[in-house]
Amino acid sequence: MRISYNWLKQYININLNSKELEEKLTFSGIEVESIDKIGEELKQVIIGKIVEKTSHPQADKLSICRVDDGNEIKQVICGAPNCAKNQKIAFAPVGSKLGEFKIKKVKLRGEESYGMICSEQELGISDNHDGIMILPDDAPTGKDLASYLNLTDTSFELEITPNRPDLLGMVGVARDLSALLKLPLNLPEMSLKSGKKKIEEALALENEAPELCSRYVARMIEGVTICESPQWLKKRLLAVGLRPINNVVDITNFVMMEFGHPLHAFDYQDLEGKKIIVRRATKKEKIPALDEETYTLEQSDLVIADASKPIAIAGIIGGVNSHITSQTTNIVLEAANFNYANIRRTSRRLKISTDSSYRFERNLSDETAEIVSKRAAQLILEIAGGTLLQGTLDSYPDPQKANIVALRPSRVKKLLTIKEDDTTLINYLEGLELRLHKQEKDKLFFEIPFFRKDLTREIDLIEEIIRLHGYNNVETFHKSQNIMNKLSFYARRKLQDILVSYGFCEVINWSFADPKDLDSLNIPESDERRNVAKIINPLGNDFAIMRSTLLPGIFKNTLLNISHGQKELKLFELNKVFFRKDEKLATEKYNLTVLLTGNLNPTFWKEKPKEIDFYDVKGIVEELLTSLDLEDVDYIASKENYFQPGSGADIIFRKNCIGNFGKLDPKIAQTFSLEQIIFIFELSIDDIFSLQEKRYPTYKSIAKFPPVLRDLSFVISKEFLLKDIKNIIFKTNPKIIKNVVLFDEFISDKIKEGYRSLTFSLVFSSETKTLTDEFINNLLKTIIANLEKSCKIEMR
């Protein structure tokens, strides 16, 4: 629903800017979908005076006007029949904008025109396009039209939840705001003067379907003059998105927007039998409706009829056979309430949704019918004149009873934890026009106003209280603890899970170690791992220190398992290691140690078993590091003394060694009584986390253009490492070269001693275009040239 700020101010003296009002509405449960400034462009339209009018020499229908805009006299060509000298008019100068239409200097049949004299339709004020808009003589020349007519306004598009039909009118919104802002609500004064003639003398009402029409109020006014509505009324309707039609129809729409309860007016002249009958439609009954469609009805539909024909689909749309026209003099004013479910069914079946059906579908109150009837009658008498017939015809078989709901303040405290006293609670609810009916110990009885059918239970009242108190003003006590290190917690689990999926069994060893093991591993005296925490009262000499490496433990597990005949082993331990030198307590770090020995995979009848080699281990290391989102890792010859020389690597990340892997030196293996070939790797997990600030992978856009694959094969001296070769290739065009995959190494007597043949698969792709063969060929040539220059390759 659309509301207007200026209109709202009639009922409540708010002094908020649109942003503040939006916030108040939003946090009281009325969502603001959009805010529109109205009349901004009419600030550029100026009140002008036609100081001279002559006819256009080349066109009968056009006249040449000289318009005083307060500054200077401008020539304007005008085609309106009603323009005349000395009139005050709305002048849109060159450069101003009316809707999408920009006013430019134009030549009309040889005469120049510097702007436009506007009609009401062109200004968006009404549908009137019969001629230009004539302003009163005392309108100040040169002033902008928006300020003069008070046309600037702000409209708010509101999303009203289905439980609150009372908010489908300005008064309802004002009432909620008055409760929220503690400002008085100013309802329009209503008093009616009627003539001597009684309504019964002119009209009869029969309600044949009280189950579908719980109330029907009819009033009659004779002798009205149908014409355009006054400016203020048109302005109100335009501001909330309604099109002005004529004064009586506009008044029914105005009152609907004011109180949220729709009304309808019939031309008394068209009512056969001088009767209003509320009845179910007959089967296949037809009605020509105001939207120029003819609808075929069913018996479940409710119609308003006269003695011979339906004149409206009740609560949904009026008939064209009884609507208000410029000839209308006597009118019947309908204000009623209909069964909401039935309105909804008919409206859905006939696919008609009107402002009226939208409201009736939401279960309105019977009581408002009389209020809006009175209000509309009052405005019609004021604006359209005429005489009101005495009395009303009112079918109201089962009057709506006031509901009483009990509220326990203790319950409010329990549910909301707000510490407001009873008086505050009562004030909140009285602001919404609930009336304190009775008061007992911890029990407040409230009479629910008729327009709030949604409030039936204690919990509904509690909701109103918290809405007015402010959801976000409820004090909260709990805070996030932030004790847990989630990053390392879940990363440790991830590493374990990946290894398990690769076939590794987790082992858990005691933290005690034999100091002699450090000698067996050739750990240098200066190494950190020699700074051990010694136990004063150990279980024995072989348990005398806290372990600073997980290797001896996993070696002992390996030995035990081999002695049981288990020769293919994949083991890992993820646990703490301890270092202690000058610190009082120890430095404790999580390490991951992995051991592989025997064949890579379980025996399979189709293939020969494959022994584990260096690259099997490296593949696992690479996969684990990728899973931790570690990029740009380097591998250099290991400093550890327990690897077979040349077969061990240290893993370098940001210049720090975060782990190592390789083949255990057979001589060292023997000191642990291990005769098999053993591969191991270790990662210092805590060191990795301390170096890495990346928490989660971030999305990288996926290439839109298909990649191009090319192979490249050459012979190269062994002195060049793969890493350096790849670097040279990548550097040639890092944006286009997406991947360089080694897929073959070939060494034989046919190749020079000290050389090897390498074959790469190169992946090219671009984010912006499909790569042409010519482009790729040129790029390949450059790559080869670069390789020839830096490493003297020979192409194969």
Place this chain on the structure above:
Amino acid sequence: MKEELNKILESAKSEIDKTGSIHELQQLKSRFIGKKSGLMNFMKQISSLPKEERPAFGQLVNETKQQITNIILKCEAAIKESDYKKTLKSEFIDLTMPGRKHEKGSLHPITLVWREIEDIFISMGFDVAEGPDVEDEFHNFDALNTPPDHPARNLSDTFYIENDVLLRAQTSTVQVRVMEKHKPPIKIISPGRCYRNENDASHSPAFHQVEALVVDEDVTFADLRDILNIFLKKMFGEDISSRFRPHFFPFTEPSAEIDIICVNCLGKGCNICKGSGWLEMGGAGMVDPNVFDMLEIDSEKYTGYAFGLGIDRIAMLKFKIPDMRMLFANDVRFLKQF
């Protein structure tokens, strides 16, 4: 003209009939009805014909083209069907021969239980806190309301690194460390390794405990029993109930030992519960006000509970592992069972 077309049709028919491969068929298709085929060349003659003969001529050529297309489609279907039948014959599979193994490894049973404990408590809003294994006497004793000369300190089974430095004998040390750094509300568990100088079928010198600590306003003894019962039921099943026995711990008051219905016999009595029907699971109690005072937490405003359970013991009960030493032997025939 008609004869010429018939000739083309006949030769196409005989050649297509001879072919047995899809590849050849494609070549024939382009030879007979492709852009440069004889038939299409023939079509070009149309421009030299008188206007009135053109439609009939065009129709005739198109009919021939359609006929050849139909022959090709029929032949293609026949070749595909015969290829398919060959595939069925050649791909013989002995359904009973073993598949390629991708043997997965296993997490240690302690880790399995450890994670389950963490997950149950995380789901109930607990954070997981960590503390050092190598501790000082303050965190292991003093702050836990065990002053010097207190008899509880005389435990000969604590491993010492130095006079004042030891291997923690219980995870309760983490209670102290958390309360030193964080103000209430606190709701944590802390699983970790502890050390005591004992070694037999039911005791290991290195073992694992999980500690829980909850401190807030209005934390009650009922909350303690609730949380423990919920945890035990989630861990061992809905049948499992618990009971508290009054006991003494220096840092809780009141203190209790927790028993659960024997998970093996459900209380009937068996060799695991030594006939009692109950199993001892750990210790619990309300945090002693002295502990709060020592850590400068308002012991009037706040209350709290703490408990400690043995992770290894839970693993042994859950997986029916008879001997503690099996947990640390790391025999893969044992490990792969979990």
